[in-house]
Amino acid sequence: MNIQSIIQKEFNLKDFQVINTIKLIDEGNTIPFIARYRKEMTGELSDVVLRQFHDRLMYLRNLESRKEDVIRLINDMDKLTDEIKISIEKCETLQEIEDIYAPFRPKKRTRATMAKEKGLEPLALGILNYTIEDIDKEASIYINEEKGVNSIEEAIKGACDIIAEIISEDANLRKVIRNIALNEGIISSKGATEEDSVYSMYYSYSERVKTMAPHRILAINRGEKEGYLKVKLELSDDKIVHRISSSYIKNNERDISKYIIDSINDSYKRLIYPSIEREIRSHLTEIGEERAIRVFGENLKKLLLQSPVKGSVVMGFDPAYRTGCKIAIVNQNGKLIDTTTIYPTAPQEDIETSKKILKELINKHDVNIVAIGNGTASRESEMFVAELIKEMDRDIKYIIVNEAGASVYSASEVANEEHPDINVSLRGAISIARRLQDPLAELVKIDPKHIGVGQYQHDVNQKRLEEVLNGVVEDSVNTVGVDLNTASYSLLQYVAGISKGVAKNIIAYREEVGEFKSRSELKKVKRLGPAAFLQCAGFLRIPNSENPLENSSVHPESYDICKNLLEKLGYTLDDVKNKNINNIEQRVREIGINSLSEELNVGIPTLKDIINEIKKPGRDPREESLKPIFRSDVLKIEDIKEEMVLKGTVRNVVDFGAFVDIGIKNDALLHKSQMSDKFVKDPMDVVSVGDIVDVRVISVDIQKQRVSLSMKGI
Known part of the structure; x- marks a missing residue:
């Protein structure tokens, strides 16, 4: 198997892209570093494609390794033939290898193995190969009371058990049956109870295996696991038996x-069908899980890269009932400056005292925005805050913030290190406030799977989920860049090339020496060697450095190239620092990008990146995102009427649509069929988490507290 050729064909890449990318990965380079600083070598492959490339490369290498293992294992049994070896070498999936290995794999005691122990294998092979003329006469030879064969019937039955297992382990046959199941099989589900549930639509349901939507696969799996559904794979049994x-x-x-024939029927019903059903269900589950993980990953990335709200004093409002609403105020830099607890909600409903306390805090600290968590008692708290704002003679807004994971953060080691003297119950309010100011910096403190923008995330392979989500966080952090002098340990550990241990060493160095003056100082940090420096340096920023390049994504390895470029264009580093390079694009056009590339001996992609950086040193790419919607009044579902056109924020995107915050208690559903006049296969092609969208109300169900939306005709 030629791994390079397979990847080249699957990803539609050129020779040099595959060769160079494999080389870069094998050298230990991180995906963010390869994507950002080795564009010439990869042909400008994105971080998303590079991660897919990496996953496929690892799978194919595991495939090769497994082939070698199986060939060795069969050879050790003295059963390896040229035919078997060639068959293994041709395998394209791990499943195909396991099918070939099945007859040789050490087994538990089966009916066939027990029959073999009784010496009945020659009889079975004689029947299977049609070399026996008189079956009764031949079977009588194998009667042996000591071995437990007491009659001709028992001998034949044992031989048929061996034949059934031989047929079930026929790799070529299993491949054919598996393809029939994948292309013609039907998954059906029936209610295991008459109790009404969220799975009611699946109480009498069937769908072809090849057309099942990933979210329906996972829904059926969950319904089965919770005891509401009975699920089976339906196949054309007669067709398969005829094929065997x-x-x-x-x-x-x-x-x-x-x-x-008896052995074939037994083999199919007892061995082949149950095994194929497990494989198909497992295959579907894998599809469902991969899709759910991808959806979670894409939603998470959009959430992490939402525009930060800078320069505002924010009041974090963590709603609750009995235990009271927790309040935390943070200044423009996210530093905690005050906390309290109020009781405006049931059962106390001490609204007037709560208003008085908050008014005093808002005036005392010049609060601009109230960030309200979207959990329990959120909308009651929103109504309270809206009333409060109306009574105040100052410009103040509120916003609903996704608080998923805030409670996890509150009890975490990170929160304890940051706020050792603050009660655990108040830390959630701090997190809510900060995640409005800088979503990325705050959300990296939480295990990604606890950030509620997924679908069925608790049902999927947790190791794979963690692997993908950590990759998303890593890509997001490195896309934005990190302030070396203010970043938390939680943020630093996601920078390319920096491990958890090195992140702590950076913090320790900072506490001991003070602020970093240059990136080169990183080389003094314990355990941060030349390889790690190469990976991380370009993603770390020093805003107050004398050299403006230290506050850009220009990598130190390209500083000389950048300086030479500035000289050729008639600029200096001071011009960059003072942002006095407004006509740089015109000067580049006059000389020509190709000429500059040749003169400076640098690739065009890297050159373009350098030019973009010196145009806007310290630029935060998130600032180009849509700003969040701030409100000063509240909507009730009773206020919502059909045909109303509203502005909302996309909170979550799933396979069947999106959930949109339009300012009422529950997020409204925008089904994918209502996203466009054209057919929408994937809602992510139309909307993303954090998008601000105009929507029209198409139905209101006050009893169920549900609102349905449409984007058609707007």
Whole structure:
């Protein structure tokens, strides 16, 4: 198997892209570093494609390794033939290898293995190969009371058990049956109870395997796990049995064929069908999980890269009932400056005292925005805050913030290190306030799977989920860049090339020496060697450095190139620092990007990146995102009428649509069929988490507190 050729074909890449990317990965370079600083070598492959490339490369290498293992194992048994070896070498999936290895794999005691222990294998092979003329006469030879064969019938039955297992382990046959199941099989589900549930639509449901939507696969799996559904794979049994028979029945006229037919039926019902059903269900689950993980990953990335709200004093409002609403105020830099607890909600409903306390805090600290968590008692708290704002003679707004993971953060080691003297219950309010100011810096403190923008995230392979989500966080952090002098340990550990241990060493160095003056100082940090420096340096920023390049994504390895470029264009580093390079694009056009590339001996992609950086040193790419919607009044579902056109924020995107915050208690559903006049296969092609969208109300169900939306005709 030529791994390079397979990847080249699957990803539609050129030779040099595959060769160079494999080389870069094998050298230990991180995906963010390769994507950002080795564009010439990869042909400008994105971080998303590079991660897919990496996953496929690892799979194919595991495939090769497994082939070698299986060939060795079969050879150690002295059963390896040229035919078996060639078959293994041709395998394209791990499943195909396991099918070939199945007959040789050490087994638990089965009916067939027990029959073999009784010495009945020659009889089985004689029947299967049609070399027996008189079955009763031949079977009588194997009667042996000591071995437990007491009659001709027992001998034949044991031989048929061996034949059934031989048929079930036929790799070529299993491949054919598996393809039939994938292309023609039907997954059906029936209610295991008459109790109404969220799975009611699946109480009498069937769908072809090849057309099942990933979210329906996971819904059925969950319904089965919770005891509401019975699920099975429906196949054309007669067609499959006929296909098996065509491989093993050589002469229908011979009496011996009836024993093979019996063995085929037994093999299919007892061995093949259950095994194929497990494989197909597992295959579907894998599809469902991969899709759910991808959806979670894409939603998470959009959430992490939402525009920060800078320069505002924010009041974090963590709603609750009995235990009271927790309040935390943070200044423009996210530093905690005050906390309290109020009781405006049931059962206390001490609204007037709560208003008085908050008014005093708002005036005392010049609060601009109230960030309200979207959990329990959120909308009651929103109504309270809206009333409060109306009574105040100052410009103040509020916003609903996704608080998923705030409670996890509150009890975490990170929160304890940051706020050792603050009660655990108040830390959630701090997190809510800060995640409005800088979503990325705050959300990296929380295990990504606890950030509620997924679908069925608790049902999927947790190791794979963690791997993908950590990759998303890493890509997001490195896309934005990190302030070396203010970044938390939680943020630093996601910078390319920096481990958890090194992140702590950076913090320790900062506490001991003070602020970093240059990136080169990183080389003094314990355990941060040349390889790690190469990976991380370009993603770390020093805003107050004398050299403006230290506050850009220009990598130190390109500083000389950048300086030479500035000289050729008639600029200095001071011009960059003072942002006095407004006509740089015109000067580049006059000389020509190709000429500059040749003169400076640098690739065009890197050159373009350098030019973009010196145009806007310290630029935060998130600032180009849509700003969040701030409100000063509240909507009730009773206020919502059909045909109303509203502005909302996309909170979550799933396979069947999106949930949009339009300012009422529950997020409204925008089904994918209502996203466009054209067919929408994937809602992510139309909307993303954090998008601000105009929507029209198409139905309101006050009893169920549900609102349905449409984007058609707007």
